[in-house]
Amino acid sequence: MVTWKNLDTLESYQELKNTARVNLKEVMSGENGAERVKKYSVPMAEGMAYNYAAKAVDDQVLEALAKLAKEAQLTEKFAALYNGEVINTGEKRLVLHHLTRGQLGDKVEADGVDKREFYLEQQKKVTEFANKVHAGEITNAAGEKFTTVVQIGIGGSDLGPRAMYLALENWAKKNGTFKMEAKFISNVDPDDAAAVLASIDVAHSLFVLVSKSGTTLETLTNESFVKDALEKAGLDPSRHMLAVTSETSLLAKSDDYLAAFFMDDYIGGRYSSTSPVGGAVLSLAFGPEVFERFLAGAAAEDELAKKENLLENPAMLDALIGVYERNVLEMGCTAVLPYSQALNRFPAHLQQADMESNGKSVNRFGEPVNYVTGPVLFGEPGTNGQHSFYQLLHQGTNIVPLQFVGFKQNQCGSDVVIQGSTSQQKLCANVAAQIMAFACGKEDENQNKYFAGGRPSSIIIGEQLTPESLGALLSHFENKIMFQGFTWNLNSFDQEGVQLGKVLAKRVLAHETDGALKAYSDLLNI
Structure with missing residues (x-):
């Protein structure tokens, strides 16, 4: 039986607090460090790996974390979630975003339907629509093909899909699957919509309005802005607009849209990239097959999150190391640092996903907690960040845990040798150097040039950023957030x-x- 308890009531948490602190600078130096890099690594889906050698943990800490995972019943709580129990206590809802990419457990029925079948049906509708657009079977009033898709949404209806589109845009161009350019309008600031409209040919553009309720003020305001532009261009807006909404919203049966694809209350906006919220724009931009590959990568990583053994479950391990840093080592922030320009908006998406989920001071029963919860999360791609906020990360008074992401190959498939190495080699050299610089620091009599070290980091390493590895990466962080919420006894889904x-x-x-x-x-x- 699953029981929900506050973190500070768990015996294993008290044991974790009493574990000896690890001298990161010491254990990462010399051959000890080389052995740690080999030892402290967990395979992820799609050939990736989560390496936590530069985290301030050792076997004793890991043993305490494993006990915490067991006492907090993290595996059982995940099973309860994917088997359809009401996990979102604030809104009394199921939490089903995992079902958009695969059946992890029992059949889940809600509202009188099999929810996995419902999500597959919506995906099929998106696929059929996108294929007709690409084939020229659905055109503008002049019988001309659409060349651009514009998503109108805010929060989870924008940040996730936008980050995923940017992550795969150059990959799709290189691999011949790029179908349509995508743009995004989110801010109610009229300058946002005006700038996007000025950059496109509206006559050859499809607009995807995303609003679960059909009442989101910013989104409906931007829809009116777009409709006004279409009408001024002598175009019928209903020939250019799609809706992604709930079946019960006013948008669902409206004649104002070419088609409507449905989401439901069981998928939060920040977890909706694998639903039609992301599916429509990504399928139109890159083709449905690419979106399906993205889903497959997420599903494969979800399977790993089911593992009970902490050292075989990268998302759970990442989550609990984060809890250790937040609650025991008292580190209040986390930086996500992808060494991939394609992931330039991925930290912004994770910022919402993490801080909106676990930025809570009451538990899932509405009772105040007596411990800190979700960290402040920020980030930028390397190497730009190195010339920006890394100064504080290296020599500031606060120690900020770091999460690097790096790939051995670039997406474009081309490179040049300059000063004896390629650009990709320079990029990878920088991330390796940063991990060691943060961990070990540098001695110097000049205190201005002294680096204390002892600054923990992990890295997710992959061969190349592809649809599959992107899906796995998204799943990893979604599940990390979930496991941390379970550990803190929060409702991470309102x-x-x-x-x-x-x-x-x-x-x-x-x-x-x-x-x-x-x-x-x-x-x-x-």
Whole structure:
């Protein structure tokens, strides 16, 4: 039987707090470090590996983490989730994003339907629509093919799909699967929509409106902005627009859209990249087969997350090392540092996924917790970050755990030798150097040039960023967030923290304000 307990009530957590601290600088130096790199590595799906040699852990810490995983029933809680129990206690909902890419356990029925079959049906509808667009069977009013797809959404309806598109754009161009350019409109700032519309030929563009409820203010405002532009160009908006929404929303049966693809309340926006929220734009941009490969990579990594052995479960291990750093070593931030330009928006997506999920101060029963929970997450691609915030990471007063991501091959398939090495070799040399610089530091009598070291990092290493490895990478971090939420006894699947501002904004627009809110409204000339 699964029981939900606060972290500080678990005996294994007390044992974890009492484990001896690891001198990272010492264990990573010399041949000891070489042995650690070989030893502390876990295979991931699609030929990738999670290497945690440069984390401040040893066998004693890992043993304590394994006990914590067992006492916190992480494997059982994941099974409860994918077998269809109500895990989202705040909204009394199932959590089913894993089902969009595979059946992990029992058949899950909700709303009178088999949910795996429902998600497959929606994927099939997206596939058929995308194939017709690519074949020229669905065209604009002039009978011309569409060349651009524009996603209109915000939050999870934008960050994830945008990050995935950018991650695969150059790969698709190199491998001959690039079908349509994709653009994204998210910010209610009119400059966002205006800039995108100015960069495209609206007559040859499809617009994908993403709103589960059909009431998201920013998204509907941007839809009106786009419709106005289409009408001014003498075009019928209903010939250019699709909807991704719930079956019960006002958008579902509207004649304003060429087609509607459905999501449901069991998939949160930040976990929706493997649903039609990501499926429509990615299938139109790269072809349905590429999207299916992306799903396959995610499904393969999900299977690893089922493993009970902590040292065979990369997402769970990553999660618990993060809990150790956050709650025992008292490190408040995490930096995600992909050494791949294609992943330049991946940290922004993870920022939402992590901080919206585990940025909570009450447990899943609404009771205050007496320990810290989700970290502040930020990041940028290497090597740009090295010339920016790495100064603080190396020599600042706070120690920030780091998560590197690196690939042995680039996506473009071409490179040049400059000063005896290729660009890709230089990129990989930089990430290897940074791991060791953070771990071991540098002695110097000049304190301005002294590096204390002892700054922990892990790295996910793959051969190349492909649809499959991208799917596996996404799954890894989604499941890491889930396992951390379970450990902290949080509900990681609602986001009440984003609601208050929306409510107050509506009051401002309705001129129902007083006090400081009215004063700020007046300052902004609303």
